[in-house]
Amino acid sequence: MLSPAEDTEGEALRVLVASHSHPRVQNGGSEVASYSLFDRLRQRPGLRASYLGCSRTASFARAGQSITQPFERDEYLYTVGDFEWFKFANRDTAFARDFRALLRNLRPQVVHFHHYINFGMEAFAHVREVLPDAKLILTLHEFLAICHQQGQMVTRHQGQLCRRSGQVECSRCFPEFQPADFFLRETYIGHFLRHVHHFISPSRFLAERYVAWGLPAERISVIENVPAATVRPSPARRVRLPGSELRAGFFGQISLLKGMQVLLDAAAALEGERRHDISFQIHGDQTNQPAAFQAAFLSQVEKAGSNVVFHGAYANADIDALMTDVDVVLVPSIWWENSPVVIQEAFRNGVPVVCSNIGGMAEKVVPDETGLHFGVGSPRSLAGVLKALADDPDRLARLAAGAARECARLEGSVDELDAGLAATDPLGAHLRLYRDLRAPPPPRPAPRFALSREP
Secondary structure (H helix, E strand, C coil): CCCCCECCCCCEEEEEEECCCCCCCCCCHHHHHHHHHHHHHHCCCCEEEEEEEEECCHHHCECCECEECCCCCCEEEEECCCEECCCCEECCHHHHHHHHHHHHHHCCCEEEECCCCCCCCHHHHHHHHHCCCCEEEEECCCCCCCCCCCCCCECCCCCCECCCCCHHHHHHHCCCCCHHHHHHHHHHHHHHHCCCCEEEECCHHHHHHHHHHCCCHHHEEECCCCCCCCCCCCCCCCCCCCCCCEEEEEEEECCCCCCHHHHHHHHHHHHHCCCCCEEEEEEEECCCCCHHHHHHHHHHHHHCCCCEEEEECCCHHHHHHHHCCCCEEEECCCCCCCCCHHHHHHHHCCCCEEEECCHHHHHHCCECCCEEEECCCCHHHHHHHHHHHHCCHHHHHHHHHHHHHHHHHHHCCCHHHHCCCCCCCHHHHHHHHHHHHHCCCCCCCCCCCCCCCCC
């Protein structure tokens, strides 16, 4: 039995992981997920992993080279040139030259994209032309191929959940484009997606949306994002005592679609009810948001009651220490979140999650096992869930134990995969997929009846 870290000839498997950014450039969820995969892969014996990220800051380019190595060994960074966002077309001729050269140098047998932003859809064709025997995988993180509104499937002006895209419907959101433009966009994207051997979706919800859109169901696997290598939390983890406050923490990008207004309105409602036993600890960065949103958010925080504490931006390396100081993690997003990394981070620290009841969020958080759901966009529903939890310390303890059990499942062990058994943890599932895609096809069975060629 071959190790999943080896190809079909017993040689070390070479994998290139590619992401539309880099955690040291932008610390978003998909960047963290892609880098966590790379980091775990390069720790595997007999496997060589490389990472290609992107930056839209020209300071990383060197001597006419669009792909450089400003960080660590086996890590590369593409400085983005002329990129067309409507259909994700890369017009930067330097990228084609340097990316193809990198492929020839690394000779990966598996090229695993965690996005096509900044690379362009044409990157898939470059891989297939330079490395015709390599297997090409794409992890889907949101609905960008389907939805021009930042891939979030919400209406552009009303911010309402969108349940079905279409050329006419999309043109209503973006009247500057005709339905024919959206037809050409979909055709262009679909042409290059045909180069992908296999797709990964971190949630069933996202996979089902893409299958309905047109991707072949047999080429999509639902595999959770690989969690970062575990950094065990401080032993001084907070334990809520009866009668003490329930501390609800928010971690991540502060934006309208992340549900910040829902959180603040719930906090105001609880303050009005004089529920001083529940506080909201907000950790995040709002500085990349529109100026009007930033001003409104900071003004509302300043006027909020004592139950709201805004701590500001944080380094990703500090997330474990910060989470050990809250009782629950809030994910109040008002769009169809796919697989928020913050949920994995909460489970890693044994902290249950309270989230909106839609999309991949609701799929990842099992009610009364690893957390609780509340009605999407409803401050009243969120406040009610938190009040019930604050009044039942035993329930909170049970949920924390469930979160810790889910962490153990996600971290898993690929030892059983090496032994040829089924692996359910995300890293093991990725390695199994790599191995299966690299395996030669099974021999075709001999026909039961042979037709005579004699006259």
